[in-house]
Amino acid sequence: MNPNDYLSAALLITGAVFFLAGTLGLLRFPDVYTRLHALTKADNVGLGLMVVGLAVQAESWSVVGKLLLIWWLVLIAGASVAHLIASGALQRGIRMWKP
Amino acid sequence: MDNSKTSWPSILVRASLFALIWSVLSGGATASWWIGIPAVLLAVIVSVALIPPTPLVWSEILRFAPFFLQRSLLGGTDVAWRAFHPRRPIAPDLIEYPLQLQPGLPQVFMVNTVSLLPGTLSAVLEHNVLKVHVLDRQKNVVAELKALEQIVARMFDTSLNIS
Known part of the structure; x- marks a missing residue:
């Protein structure tokens, strides 16, 4: 393994930890709004780290470009869908959890 | 119209962004531009119709x-x-x-x-x-x-x- 592979592995494993956190939040958080927080933010960072981790190993610039394109599209989709779900939930009168 | 004067730069920026995305997707193959150029042009037309050009800093x-x-x-x-x-x-x-x-x-x-x-x-x-x-x-x-x-x-x- 060369140094690049170690860097790539570290980034991929850290990314996986964020995906785990997103899923854990989805299971542990009490209502739809807090669960959306966990999903959008943790998965965004998890995917970002995986994209960088894979880009380190990429053989050409077009592969790096494709990976960044995927991240960007997921970012937009995640943020706008989270907003739509939250606004739909509020309009249907789904109460937010309070401690 | 004053409007059309200011919108050309941002249309050009969009066209080059779409061209960049195409070259990334196609892996830079020269022959792919036979489809790429019409696709980029169509994308520019659709994007201008959906989102009017706005100046970006x-x-x-x-x-x-x-x-x-x-x-x-x-x-x-x-x-x-x-x-x-x-x-x-x-x-x-x-x-x-x-x-x-x-x-x-x-x-x-x-x-x-x-x-x-x-x-x-x-x-x-x-x-x-x-x-x-x-x-x-x-x-x-x-x-x-x-x-x-x-x-x-x-x-x-x-x-x-x-x-």
Whole structure:
């Protein structure tokens, strides 16, 4: 393994930890709004780290470009869908959890 | 019309962005441009029809990028910590934030970015008021939203009108 592979592995494993956190939040958080927080933010960072981790190993610039394109599209989709779900939930009168 | 004069640069920027995306997708194969050029042209036409060309300040976009990367990393770490913590420390609240940005693209951009910042989620946008769900009411979210709003206004070269 060369140094690049170690860097790539570290980034991929850290990314996986964020995906785990997103899923854990989805299971542990009490209502739809807090669960959306966990999903959008943790998965965004998890995917970002995986994209960088894979880009380190990429053989050409077009592969790096494709990976960044995927991240960007997921970012937009995640943020706008989270907003739509939250606004739909509020309009249907789904109460937010309070401690 | 004065309008058409200002929109050409931004149409050119869009065309080069779409061309860049095509060259990334096709892996730079020369023959692929027989399909690529019509596809890019169609994409430009559709994008101009859907979103009217707006002037963008590129130096401000370059300044937005590190801000966004840093905040989203912080936001992910923050929510991950709360998810892993045995006592699950959250104290959610819903706050109302009156937007001073122009309706349209600047507001949409702001709404989407807010959901990726630490501890905030855009819930409803109505009559220029954004309802934001916050994960921890102890945090000073309003200052963060104000800072973001100012950056977005500079990116789209618009002023914040006092409502």
